[in-house]
Amino acid sequence: MADTAKPKGGGTARSTGGRRRSRKDAAPSIADEQPKTLLEYYRQMLLIRRFEERTAQAYTQARIGGYCHLNLGEEATIVGLMTALQERDYLFTNYREHGYAIGKGIHPRRVMAELYGRSTGVSKGWGGSMHMFDTETRMLGGYGIVGGQLPLATGAALAVSYRGGDEVVMCQMGDGTTNIGAWHESLNIASLWNLPVVFVVINNYTGMGTTVEKSSAEPELYKRGSAFRIEGVRVDGQDVLAVRDAATDLVERARSEQRPFLLEAMSHRMKGHSVVDPAKYRTPEQVEEAKANDPVASFESQLLEAGVLTEELKQEIADSVRDEVTDAADFAENSPHPDVATLFDYTYATPVANESRRMPADPVFAD
Amino acid sequence: MTTSAPAARGERDGRADGAAPARPAVLTMQQAINRALAEALAEDPRTLVFGEDVGRLGGVFRVTDGLQRRFGEDRVFDTPLAESGIVGLAVGLAMNGWRPVPELQFDGFAYPAVDQIVNQVARMHYRTRGAAPMPVTLRVPSFGGIRAPEHHGESLEALFAHVPGLKVCAPSSPAEAHQLLLQSVRADDPVVYLEPKARYWERGPVPDDGPAPPVGTSRVVRPGRHATLVAWGAMVHRCLQVARLAAEDGVELEVVDLRWLKPIDADGLAASVARTRRAVVVHEAPLTAGLGAEVAALVQERAFRSLAAPVQRVTGFDVPYPAGPLEPKYLPTVDRVLLAVQRVLEF
Ligand SMILES: Cc1ncc(C[n+]2csc(CCOP(=O)(O)OP(=O)(O)O)c2C)c(N)n1
Ligand SMILES: [Mg+2]
Numbered sequence: 001m002a003d004t005a006k007p008k009g010g011g012t013a014r015s016t017g018g019r020r021r022s023r024k025d026a027a028p029s030i031a032d033e034q035p036k037t038l039l040e041y042y043r044q045m046l047l048i049r050r051f052e053e054r055t056a057q058a059y060t061q062a063r064i065g066g067y068c069h070l071n072l073g074e075e076a077t078i079v080g081l082m083t084a085l086q087e088r089d090y091l092f093t094n095y096r097e098h099g100y101a102i103g104k105g106i107h108p109r110r111v112m113a114e115l116y117g118r119s120t121g122v123s124k125g126w127g128g129s130m131h132m133f134d135t136e137t138r139m140l141g142g143y144g145i146v147g148g149q150l151p152l153a154t155g156a157a158l159a160v161s162y163r164g165g166d167e168v169v170m171c172q173m174g175d176g177t178t179n180i181g182a183w184h185e186s187l188n189i190a191s192l193w194n195l196p197v198v199f200v201v202i203n204n205y206t207g208m209g210t211t212v213e214k215s216s217a218e219p220e221l222y223k224r225g226s227a228f229r230i231e232g233v234r235v236d237g238q239d240v241l242a243v244r245d246a247a248t249d250l251v252e253r254a255r256s257e258q259r260p261f262l263l264e265a266m267s268h269r270m271k272g273h274s275v276v277d278p279a280k281y282r283t284p285e286q287v288e289e290a291k292a293n294d295p296v297a298s299f300e301s302q303l304l305e306a307g308v309l310t311e312e313l314k315q316e317i318a319d320s321v322r323d324e325v326t327d328a329a330d331f332a333e334n335s336p337h338p339d340v341a342t343l344f345d346y347t348y349a350t351p352v353a354n355e356s357r358r359m360p361a362d363p364v365f366a367d
Numbered sequence: 368m369t370t371s372a373p374a375a376r377g378e379r380d381g382r383a384d385g386a387a388p389a390r391p392a393v394l395t396m397q398q399a400i401n402r403a404l405a406e407a408l409a410e411d412p413r414t415l416v417f418g419e420d421v422g423r424l425g426g427v428f429r430v431t432d433g434l435q436r437r438f439g440e441d442r443v444f445d446t447p448l449a450e451s452g453i454v455g456l457a458v459g460l461a462m463n464g465w466r467p468v469p470e471l472q473f474d475g476f477a478y479p480a481v482d483q484i485v486n487q488v489a490r491m492h493y494r495t496r497g498a499a500p501m502p503v504t505l506r507v508p509s510f511g512g513i514r515a516p517e518h519h520g521e522s523l524e525a526l527f528a529h530v531p532g533l534k535v536c537a538p539s540s541p542a543e544a545h546q547l548l549l550q551s552v553r554a555d556d557p558v559v560y561l562e563p564k565a566r567y568w569e570r571g572p573v574p575d576d577g578p579a580p581p582v583g584t585s586r587v588v589r590p591g592r593h594a595t596l597v598a599w600g601a602m603v604h605r606c607l608q609v610a611r612l613a614a615e616d617g618v619e620l621e622v623v624d625l626r627w628l629k630p631i632d633a634d635g636l637a638a639s640v641a642r643t644r645r646a647v648v649v650h651e652a653p654l655t656a657g658l659g660a661e662v663a664a665l666v667q668e669r670a671f672r673s674l675a676a677p678v679q680r681v682t683g684f685d686v687p688y689p690a691g692p693l694e695p696k697y698l699p700t701v702d703r704v705l706l707a708v709q710r711v712l713e714f
Contacts, residue, residue, distance in 0.1 A: 065514045065690075065691035065692065066514065066515055066516045066519075066690065066691045067515060067516070067519065117690055117691060117692045125690065125692075126689070126690055127690070128516045128690045128691065129516075130516060131516070131517075144475070144516070144517065144518045144519075145475065145476070145478075145479070145518060146448055146476075147448075147479075176447070176448040177448065179447035179448050179449050180448050180449050180450070180451075180479070181449065181451055181452070181479070182479075207419075207448050208419065208420050208424070208427075209420045209423060209424035210419065210420055210423075210424075210445050210447070210448075214445060215445075215446075215447035215448065216447070281423060281424055337692055338692075338693070340693065340696050343684060343686055343689065343693065343696070343697070344684070344685075344686055347685065347686050347687070
């Protein structure tokens with residue numbers, strides 16, 4: 001079920017029109033879905049789960065460096081959101097992005113290789129966990145600066161609008177991100193200029209150790225679009241079908257009505273902020289709640305109950321997912337590191353006189 | 368200005384009697400900064416500590432650990448995720464008599480706040496002809512060396528040293544960290560205090576609060592007569608490694624910890640070069656328009672006749688901060704510094 005916050009002060013050029021889908025008003029039900037579709041969602045969710053567990057393991061073994069933020073607990077949200085996008089639609093995300101990259105269609109091998117910092121990675125090993133970028137799948141970046149992606153996504157929507165394209169831009173972020181200036185600047189511009197962008201806030205109740213209540217004057221974040229006359233919707237991020245429906249609705253409306261929307265997905269972070277964060281600031285109740293709300297486990301039991309999933313099928317999917325993750329990790333492990341000699345490449349698009357790669361006898365370039 | 372009554376000193380060293388001064392406590396840099404913050408909060412009720420997750424969580428590097436519990440939520444508090452807002456708050460507080468010590472969580476997150484730092488913090492006192500006091504100490508965990516990616520390993524000193532109205536410092540040891548922070552907080556000027564996070568966990572003796580050398584003075588960490596190595600932050604440690612290695616070959620290197628990056632101790636630099644006749648400056652930041660250029664310029668202005676070789680710079684490269692595995696190649700290595708030493712010696 002989705003709550004909606006309609007912008008006040010109608011009578012403007014952008015009244016909401018009559019495009020609301022009827023299914024929005026009823027909770028989506030497994031009974032109405034094709035088993036094949038449901039199993040595909042389940043498989044994708046499990047893939048992200050196992051991929052992230054493997055990522056955490058590789059990080060602990062120092063195969064992955066830097067900082068590493070996982071999507072554990074966010075699987076239903078990711079799969080629902082990515083299902084709502086067409087291939088031609090664009091995605092901007094943040095540093096908690098591995099699942100989104102996979103969901104947008106980047107091969108898990110290339111995602112894992114990027115985490116390992118190898119030259120076969122999405123960003124050729126130079127972006128790492130936070131900065132994947134893939135033109136082909138239109139994943140226009142994870143961003144390490146909180147809020148950094150918002151003006152960029154707005155600009156991408158402006159580019160679409162300029163050329164009269166029918167693509168939509170989805171811009172994902174966390175709850176804490178709604179407090180930085182870039183949020184206000186971007187939502188205002190997107191609404192003012194009628195840009196086809198859907199801002200998606202993943203509300204996992206906390207930004208690092210600070211709760212939404214302690215950081216947002218309007219903690220019902222989907223309502224924060226009202227200041228810009230952007231219609232906002234809140235959805236249960238643990239329910240893949242609900243997320244899919246809410247997101248599809250907004251994406252398609254952004255496409256046809258050429259204006260921005262805001263979606264808030266209520267989600268859970270099952271572990272710390274990043275792999276190294278023991279998250280001691282969380283109360284035992286919060287940890288329990290996150291566990292009890294495990295979206296993968298709950299979807300699995302729903303599917304078993306409905307007879308869509310059998311024990312046999314479950315094992316089959318588990319095996320194939322495990323193989324896919326192992327394959328990704330092996331691929332990453334066996335891929336080369338970027339060549340140090342390419343350190344200066346791409347700093348500029350054109351040759352630059354006098355750059356600091358002088359220091360000719362430098363041992364960096366001796367080997 | 369100081370509060371180091373003997374009783375307090377004894378207490379800090381775990382002594383109940385408060386009698387004869389004990390040996391200095393051995394602390395990590397992170398603990399030393401924590402202690403300095405606690406002392407600053409204790410000595411002046413106008414001091415405020417705030418930033419993202421500094422209160423309840425105690426900071427991502429635990430530098431502010433326990434301060435909220437000790438001084439209360441009014442003095443040590445969490446803010447929403449809003450760097451520009453955090454620094455702007457400090458400006459408004461400072462002009463109304465408070466002494467804010469805001470934290471920006473990482474070097475790269477200072478960029479969203481550059482507007483406030485440059486346009487307001489740095490200029491307020493000047494613009495108002497002194498009517499608006501601006502005793503802000505901006506703490507920024509900085510520099511590289513922990514295999515973190517961009518935004519988490521960057522060097523901001525040249526950017527801020529370039530801005531008139533700001534002072535900039537970077538400690539190299541726990542004792543320095545303690546002393547420089549207290550000095551910064553007590554100063555009536557805005558200071559950008561850059562913490563070398565690669566050295567956070569390094570232990571060292573931290574003497575009690577006491578008279579400090581003036582703001583803007585450097586420190587000879589190791590005397591030598593063949594060449595001067597100039598550095599700050601974690602690179603001081605790197606230069607000491609180099610000096611030890613060079614000593615095995617009979618080369619005596621002097622290591623100068625600049626520690627104040629604005630103002631720079633031009634006299635101290637000139638005095639050292641007058642002794643050694645050669646200088647190599649080492650920093651993590653990229654080469655072009657880095658602070659090494661300023662050091663080289665000052666040395667040639669003040670000690671031209673002493674110089675036996677052009678000043679060499681060993682720095683990061685002119686590229687964005689590279690991902691973890693490439694960091695060791697990017698940061699000045701012992702080999703690269705030794706090579707520069709060889710060049711000034713053989714010139
Ligand atoms: C400008 C900026 N400030 C601070 C940080 C450090 N930081 C990284 S993530 C984060 C919390 C963000 O919380 P939220 O937006 O809720 O996303 P979540 O991590 O919960 O997915 C913080 C403070 C940053 N990366 N960029
Ligand atoms: Mg969050």
